[in-house]
Amino acid sequence: LSKDYTLLRDDQDADDIEIGQQRNGASAWRLVLFLGTLALVVGSLATVAVPKLAGELIDVCINYAKEESSGDVAKRVLNQKLFQIIGILAVGGVATGIRSWLFNASAEKVMWRLRNNLFSHIILQEVGFFDRVRTGELMNRLSEDTRLMKSAGTISISIALRSSVVASFGLVLMFMTSPLLSALTLACLPFLLVSFRIFSKLNMKYTAEMLTASAQAATVAEECFGSIRTVRSFAKETASTERYGGAQGQVLQWGLKSARASGFFFGFNSIIGTGSIVTVLWFGARQVVDGKLSAGQLSSFVIYALYVGTNVGALAGVISNLIQAVGASRRVFELLDRHARQKPSGNEKPMGSPEGGEIVFDNAWFAYPSRPDVQVLKGLSLRVQRGQKFALVGASGGGKSTIVNLIQRFYDPQRGAIMLDGVHLPEIQHEWLHSQVSIVSQEPILFAESILYNITFGVEEAAKLANAFEFIQAFPQGFHTKVGERGIRLSGGQKQRVAIARAILTKPRILLLDEATSALDAESEALVQEALERVEAGRTVVVIAHRLSTVKTASTVAVIESGVIVERGTHSELLAKGGAYAVLVRRQLSSANHESSSS
Ligand code: ADP
Numbered sequence: 069l070s071k072d073y074t075l076l077r078d079d080q081d082a083d084d085i086e087i088g089q090q091r092n093g094a095s096a097w098r099l100v101l102f103l104g105t106l107a108l109v110v111g112s113l114a115t116v117a118v119p120k121l122a123g124e125l126i127d128v129c130i131n132y133a134k135e136e137s138s139g140d141v142a143k144r145v146l147n148q149k150l151f152q153i154i155g156i157l158a159v160g161g162v163a164t165g166i167r168s169w170l171f172n173a174s175a176e177k178v179m180w181r182l183r184n185n186l187f188s189h190i191i192l193q194e195v196g197f198f199d200r201v202r203t204g205e206l207m208n209r210l211s212e213d214t215r216l217m218k219s220a221g222t223i224s225i226s227i228a229l230r231s232s233v234v235a236s237f238g239l240v241l242m243f244m245t246s247p248l249l250s251a252l253t254l255a256c257l258p259f260l261l262v263s264f265r266i267f268s269k270l271n272m273k274y275t276a277e278m279l280t281a282s283a284q285a286a287t288v289a290e291e292c293f294g295s296i297r298t299v300r301s302f303a304k305e306t307a308s309t310e311r312y313g314g315a316q317g318q319v320l321q322w323g324l325k326s327a328r329a330s331g332f333f334f335g336f337n338s339i340i341g342t343g344s345i346v347t348v349l350w351f352g353a354r355q356v357v358d359g360k361l362s363a364g365q366l367s368s369f370v371i372y373a374l375y376v377g378t379n380v381g382a383l384a385g386v387i388s389n390l391i392q393a394v395g396a397s398r399r400v401f402e403l404l405d406r407h408a409r410q411k412p413s414g415n416e417k418p419m420g421s422p423e424g425g426e427i428v429f430d431n432a433w434f435a436y437p438s439r440p441d442v443q444v445l446k447g448l449s450l451r452v453q454r455g456q457k458f459a460l461v462g463a464s465g466g467g468k469s470t471i472v473n474l475i476q477r478f479y480d481p482q483r484g485a486i487m488l489d490g491v492h493l494p495e496i497q498h499e500w501l502h503s504q505v506s507i508v509s510q511e512p513i514l515f516a517e518s519i520l521y522n523i524t525f526g527v528e529e530a531a532k533l534a535n536a537f538e539f540i541q542a543f544p545q546g547f548h549t550k551v552g553e554r555g556i557r558l559s560g561g562q563k564q565r566v567a568i569a570r571a572i573l574t575k576p577r578i579l580l581l582d583e584a585t586s587a588l589d590a591e592s593e594a595l596v597q598e599a600l601e602r603v604e605a606g607r608t609v610v611v612i613a614h615r616l617s618t619v620k621t622a623s624t625v626a627v628i629e630s631g632v633i634v635e636r637g638t639h640s641e642l643l644a645k646g647g648a649y650a651v652l653v654r655r656q657l658s659s660a661n662h663e664s665s666s667s
Pocket residue numbers: 199436438439442444462463464465466467468469470471664667
């Protein structure tokens with residue numbers, strides 16, 4: 069949590085997302101926290117000041133009743149005390165308001181920055197990280213854990229501070245009023261401490277289990293909603309609900325355990341607390357009768373004891389929230405401290421000229437970081453000359469998509485090198501690489517924004533080249549039409565053409581195509597095909613081919629099996645050879661590759 073607040077100070081990297089007025093935010097927010105704490109102390113002091121005055125008020129009444137003072141004097145003193153009480157309460161009220169406002173504002177600010185920092189940090193992690201960590205888990209870090217931290221930062225911290233201040237002052241005033249009674253009251257302390265220790269240990273365990281289970285539930289929900297069509301087409305609604313219910317059941321189980329523990333804890337504490345108040349009342353009353361204590365003093369003492377009791381109780385309740393928040397912040401900062409395990413990109417921009425666009429794999433060895441024991445590429449070497457159309461074919465799982473992934477530097481090979489125009493991929497500037505290498509995948513993923521957003525600038529020309537212009541114009545909102553999550557509101561062919569337009573927008577030298585295996589209707593198919601032919605012209609093209617028509621137009625066809633090239637040549641050469649390729653063709657490329665649509 070202390071780290072949490074350092075976010076208030078560390079302004080540098082969030083400055084570019086700041087909205088201007090908070091340029092010198094660091095010192096301003098430090099001042100805010102200081103004022104908030106000051107208001108908290110003033111408010112708490114006001115609270116502890118009142119019982120003493122109330123006790124004095126009672127003693128004035130009792131003295132008058134015992135005829136030790138005259139009515140006029142008593143009334144004058146009463147008024148005096150009453151004004152003092154009103155004054156103190158007013159100051160306390162204002163201070164409490166200021167404290168609540170400032171603390172909440174700080175927490176909002178911390179959360180705003182923390183979430184932005186966290187998101188921008190997560191999105192920079194290497195692709196292998198996302199293979200391993202489930203999205204539900206990351207979503208939980210981003211929303212649930214930061215929410216826990218925020219509630220700790222506002223409610224819990226301010227309750228904890230206020231309760232400690234009130235309890236400590238209350239304790240001092242208790243001792244000042246009656247040391248004997250105070251000692252008696254504190255006799256119950258060891259019991260409370262032991263029960264608190266047990267409770268917080270249990271609570272910490274239950275909370276951790278609950279959060280793990282709830283991350284699992286979130287992942288299930290995300291998976292099911294994200295692939296609703298698959299769920300529907302297999303009629304797996306009930307099964308999905310049961311799967312989610314199972315995960316939630318775990319959350320409930322640990323939640324119930326936690327509820328039972330807090331029942332025991334608070335019940336036990338309440339019994340001990342009440343018992344000690346009753347003892348003090350009995351003993352204190354005897355002292356008043358013996359004349360060792362005034363009735364007013366006993367009243368003040370009892371109120372202080374109650375103060376101390378309730379505030380220590382509140383502290384205990386809040387500490388369990390703080391424990392949760394410490395766990396949450398540990399997870400959040402673990403993530404914030406994680407460095408992407410991929411060498412950062414260099415600054416080279418090798419493929420500027422129209423002649424650029426050569427791809428070379430030089431003895432590349434690669435295994436996915438999430439499955440290091442499975443060697444996917446085993447010393448693959450290949451050269452795709454500029455302007456060439458290079459078709460990758462082969463049975464599913466051979467490594468075709470892996471090659472395409474590596475050209476985009478989603479991963480780096482463990483051994484060997486991949487070069488574009490003679491420059492090693494890691495040396496090439498990140499944005500430049502992706503402006504020069506574009507992909508149209510078989511199931512293009514669009515963002516749930518407008519078509520305009522999905523293609524961005526230079527749109528119309530790209531859309532025309534991609535045969536997408538007409539259908540886009542036909543929508544009432546044209547380029548601003550929202551396409552739905554993952555482009556659900558567009559047909560397969562339309563998605564393809566939007567993706568093609570998006571891919572050629574930066575005028576890349578290299579086009580990576582993952583050919584659709586699912587059948588488009590004849591007209592869509594023709595439009596997509598025509599668009600592709602148009603955009604392929606003059607570019608280096610690497611295509612994961614599933615159609616005979618594609619391989620026939622490729623200048624080189626490479627058959628990939630278990631991460632190595634087993635045959636290479638033109639379509640007719642390979643056919644004549646009568647090897648693996650001929651077998652593939654006989655089985656019809658598309659059906660042989662059919663499963664690869666899922667990888
Ligand atoms: P193809 O495109 O030829 O069907 P892939 O390149 O998709 O083949 O897959 C090659 C191998 O790599 C397969 O064994 C597949 O299971 C594995 N693989 C693919 N993607 C990943 C990934 N993200 N993490 C781990 N293994 C993967």
